[in-house]
Amino acid sequence: MKKxxxxxxxxxxxxxxxxxxYDEAGTVNVMNAAWGMICNSDRIALxxxxxxxxxxxxxxxxxxxxxxxxxxHMDVADFFGIASGNRMPxxxxxxxxxxxxxxxxxxxxxxxxxxxxxCELADVVENDSFYCIxxxxxxxxxxxxxxxxxxxxxxxxxxxxxxDQFRHGYYVTGEQVGKAWNAGAGLxxxxx
Numbered sequence: 001m002k003k004x005x006x007x008x009x010x011x012x013x014x015x016x017x018x019x020x021x022y023d024e025a026g027t028v029n030v031m032n033a034a035w036g037m038i039c040n041s042d043r044i045a046l047x048x049x050x051x052x053x054x055x056x057x058x059x060x061x062x063x064x065x066x067x068x069x070x071x072x073h074m075d076v077a078d079f080f081g082i083a084s085g086n087r088m089p090x091x092x093x094x095x096x097x098x099x100x101x102x103x104x105x106x107x108x109x110x111x112x113x114x115x116x117x118x119c120e121l122a123d124v125v126e127n128d129s130f131y132c133i134x135x136x137x138x139x140x141x142x143x144x145x146x147x148x149x150x151x152x153x154x155x156x157x158x159x160x161x162x163x164d165q166f167r168h169g170y171y172v173t174g175e176q177v178g179k180a181w182n183a184g185a186g187l188x189x190x191x192x
Contacts, residue, residue, distance in 0.1 A: 013162035016069040016077055016170065019046060020099070020108045021057035028092040028099045028108045029054045032081030034163040036066065039134065044117060046133045050126075053085030055133065062121040063105035064135060067113035071159040071172050076112070078170070104139040114143040114158060 014034040021029060031054040035047040044066055048055055058064040069077035076095045083091045092099065099108035104118045119135030126132070148154040156174045164171060 009165050012164060012166065013171070013173070014165055016161035016163050017046070018067040018069055018077060018080060018110060018113055019048065019054050019058075019064055020067070020110055021054050021064040022061055022106065022108060023053070023057045024060060027089070028110075029057055029085040030080045030092055030095075030108075030110060031085065032069070032077055034165075042137045043122060044119060044135045044137060046135070047130055048133060050131050051086070058107070058121060058133065059124070061106050063102075063107040064119050064121070064133075065102060065105070065107045065109055066117045066119060066135070067110050068115040068158070069161045070114055071161060073112050074161055074170055077161060102139075109141070114146050115153060115160075116141050 015036060017033045017036045019031050019033050019036075023029060031048070031052055033046055033048050037045055039045040046066070050056075054064070076097060079095060080091070083094075085091050088094070098111040100111060101107075102109050102118045105120055107118065109116050109118070117135070117137045118139040118141070119137055121133065122136040123134040124132070125134065142153050146153055146157040148157075156176065159172045159174060162171050162173055163169075
């Protein structure tokens with residue numbers, strides 16, 4: 001029997017995404033965003049508030065990067081969510097991390113995070129319910145250490161962080177328990 005919990009944004013897992021952009025002076029700002037998802041084969045949607053420093057920066061530069069946070073960098077990933085760039089101008093510098101300019105967009109790549117999506121601002125969707133930044137992915141780069149022999153990311157090596165909306169915890173991914181578009185294939189032949 002289910003127990004009513006009230007209004008809980010209870011989707012699990014949620015990604016732990018590091019969104020980075022330059023300000024007008026070329027200073028790096030990074031924020032931790034869990035409310036983001038792929039919304040087309042070359043698009044990512046980020047449901048982030050308009051008043052975030054990173055949001056304001058990417059609206060001006062029309063470019064940003066989205067990195068997947070991983071277990072070895074959990075402390076700094078969490079810091080990027082706790083600290084506000086609006087109140088702490090040296091937020092990125094305090095992390096001690098390294099940023100390099102993307103070759104594809106006018107946005108910083110945070111070297112420590114293993115996977116990065118380099119994006120151009122494609123759209124801003126705003127209504128009474130939400131504010132959404134949509135980016136067109138122009139390149140994805142990954143550390144060679146997390147690639148499989150076929151050149152694709154091996155999530156068992158990635159140790160990507162996932163966020164738990166229920167208890168506000170971080171967890172890691174990694175174990176494959178089935179194959180998509182195959183695990184349910186037997187039911188295609190089953191008669192009702």
